[in-house]
Amino acid sequence: MQERIIKKRKGIKIFDDPLSIKLITKKEYEMIGLNMSQGISFFNPTFKGSKEEALSNLETFTSKWKRKYPRVIDILDKNTHLLTYFDYPKEVRHSIYSTNLIEGFNKQLKKKFKLKEQFPTETSMEKYSVSQLNQYNCIHEIKEYIKDCNIQVDFIKIDTLEKAKNIPCIFNNWAVFKNGKYVSHILLNKKGFEKLLND
Known part of the structure; x- marks a missing residue:
């Protein structure tokens, strides 16, 4: 079998309209990376929450950043199908968020x-x-x-x-x-x- 070749891509593939890193400043991109590196505890409330809470948090997020990054927020608004994750029971969410x-x-x-x-x-x-x-x-x-x-x-x-x-x-x-x-x-x-x- 041949070795898997993983191509580096700048866009997030699961979005209908890829969210490019170019749309976000380097400083803010590094801040997002720093938050993610703080560990899984950063994401725990997401696993335990409901779809309504997720939509509410998305609304808060979009209202905060819409003026500065209208294109990014537009992409997020078009891709609400990503919230189907919340249709699964809370017990299995922690095992399906990753591969x-x-x-x-x-x-x-x-x-x-x-x-x-x-x-x-x-x-x-x-x-x-x-x-x-x-x-x-x-x-x-x-x-x-x-x-x-x-x-x-x-x-x-x-x-x-x-x-x-x-x-x-x-x-x-x-x-x-x-x-x-x-x-x-x-x-x-x-x-x-x-x-x-x-x-």
């Missing part, structure tokens, strides 16, 4: 690709990528099911030979129950897991 989950998964995927070293065809690489995404989804689905049903399950990631040797049981073709716990080397989906528990 940390995606970046973490991409990092894991890249590491697995390096271990494979080569793929005979592009199709085999695509199939491997899809299998990794499927594995991620299955694990998440099973974790949700376990949480909903209040079942105790330990997930053990076996990624080294040493870990495989120290597993507290002997695997058969399917799975075993050891000390009242289900242990498997096969990745199940939610339906398979339900069937196993109900049999």
